[in-house]
Amino acid sequence: MGRPTIADIARQAGVSKGAVSFALNGRPGVSEATRARILRVAEDMNWRPHSAARALGGARADAVGLVIARPARTIGVEPFFGQLLSGLQAVLSASSVALHLMVVEDTAAEIEVYRRWASEHRVDGFIVVDLQVKDPRLPVLDELALPAVVLGGPGKGGGRLRIWADDRAAMLSIVDYLAALGHRRIAHLAGLPHFQHTQRRIRALRDASRRLGLEEAVSVPTDFSDAEGAAATRTLLSRPRRPTAIVYDSDVMAVAGLGVAGEMGVAVPGELSIVSFDDSVLARIVHPPLTALSRDTFALGEQVARSLLEAVEETGPGRDLQMPTPRLTVRESTSPPGAAAPAGPTGG
């Protein structure tokens, strides 16, 4: 005989299928004595629910979906996704909710997967990343009427939850710090320009620059890859009046930039200060270790998972949520411009 079903248990315990279902799900309809007997039999027969049968009856799928529209190799490269996955897992595993993961080529394919998984009843909700400026995924999610947690800036509403960190405040804190050190020419290697957070960071830099009266503050868009990070750094450092500090939107780019500086004989932090918008082992283990914005991506993942589970179960407030503003962790890749050693201030 294959796997035992509730019919088997019912026969064994001398009750009906319905009674078994009541007993196993802890709902009224059976006496405590009968319930105990049924549970014992189920235990003895090593019974497990058949998830498909449950789902067919309209119950939860006990799974949530995460679809990432980036080149497949990206998640292997970006520590961000790994960290996020880890955080998600920490919470989801505890609730025995599985994660359906899929990496697709573009946003159109992503939307198609949302449609399919929703109509196939495969998942109870979605996690949406890489929020775009006019995001075509949001109307689809509204239409599908499944809970979704969107990672990205505060939005005008819709049925979805949003969780975000204050990119603007974060960028301002970086610029304030660099300006306080004496930097007047700051460059910014930004991410993909159609992402909302990219735009917010660019705007924040421009505003801060104006307020502080900086000599120069330029944002260069990239695709987040180490290759573009290196190339853009090389271009910036080749200019006659090169920036004295560069802010990188990802740590992969920052480390690539550090490598380029080394190659070109530009001392870090003596002649060039480097700040990464993303902190991970990467930023810690290179030499010199990078000053970086410590966003706790793991905690972010945990929070996203928690919020999504609450939305699925319709418990909890279901309110948008702002993560704590990331704090700048100062390491050895920043110093006053023109300083010979990390600690000794020279110019103003």
Next chain:
Amino acid sequence: MGRPTIADIARQAGVSKGAVSFALNGRPGVSEATRARILRVAEDMNWRPHSAARALGGARADAVGLVIARPARTIGVEPFFGQLLSGLQAVLSASSVALHLMVVEDTAAEIEVYRRWASEHRVDGFIVVDLQVKDPRLPVLDELALPAVVLGGPGKGGGRLRIWADDRAAMLSIVDYLAALGHRRIAHLAGLPHFQHTQRRIRALRDASRRLGLEEAVSVPTDFSDAEGAAATRTLLSRPRRPTAIVYDSDVMAVAGLGVAGEMGVAVPGELSIVSFDDSVLARIVHPPLTALSRDTFALGEQVARSLLEAVEETGPGRDLQMPTPRLTVRESTSPPGAAAPAGPTGG
């Protein structure tokens, strides 16, 4: 009305449910004309199969499972898992097979998840990583009688497929290369000692050392973390007769080691050559870029997914498979011992 069902289509097309099922699944039992009509109606109504209903009938779950028993933060740190995931996805997405991912604390929990997912019909097969020396998961997988692809050395059999790269040959190629450069004292920062590949690498180093008559070849077990990588490197470099070359089992540790060398004023590669057993962006973007074993983990993931799908569909040979032996990519972190510059050989 909610999502359309095949009953709706049947009514609309004026046929029975069965006919619709035949038509939609491309099996005989309906004329071409009727099939075309049914397909049109299904298209018009935007019908999608309900995965739970399908699974209930005993069909595929169209999902495979990957359970990783490591601290949740690990997958965010190890580029290996990200790469593997990417490769898996590339193939799985193409076949519209989802990946059920779960990160658990230990092997016992991992086994429990296998049992649950199998009995709940959640997945059609498993991907097993981190093969251990006497692996308690293998008998369980045999018992569950689901296809599984095991990532790790050639084994004595069982019903599962195995895919592995030749760690031994890889380690030998590294040692041969270092010995040819003139190194006589080589250290090896190994991974977790109960993993099969760790043991194979340690043995290979010992054998090669004996064959080549090296002065010293020591393997130090670690937990793969950057912290232990750094600590062990510091210990090794503090010894009176320190190694002239260190082989690291992961690139995270290698980069951490590189940082320690920098701190301690040990020139790389002048006074210390560094080789990483794992190649990723990480190895490329640090300075100097690391000589590393280029295992194409992405391709490995693709192959694993392909093999698993074949096993699930019972097509294909179902034979164990050896991946191409990884090749050493020589970059700038290795040179003859005592050389001042990367290129100039000095001693012998």
Next chain:
DNA sequence: CTGACTAACTAAACCGGTCTAGCTATGGCA
């Protein structure tokens, strides 16, 4: 012209649960 055979299709069982309507026995209360 008839019987055998097959293509095309229908009706209904089935997968393993959930859930509702209904039945029975019991106890409480007037």
Next chain:
DNA sequence: TGCCATAGCTAGACCGGTTTAGTTAGTCAG
């Protein structure tokens, strides 16, 4: 004593597909 409420349980419909057994009509050979 009679009536009703209720706890405890059963029977069976139901979810949305797949699959099998059975029916009908048409083709072909003899």
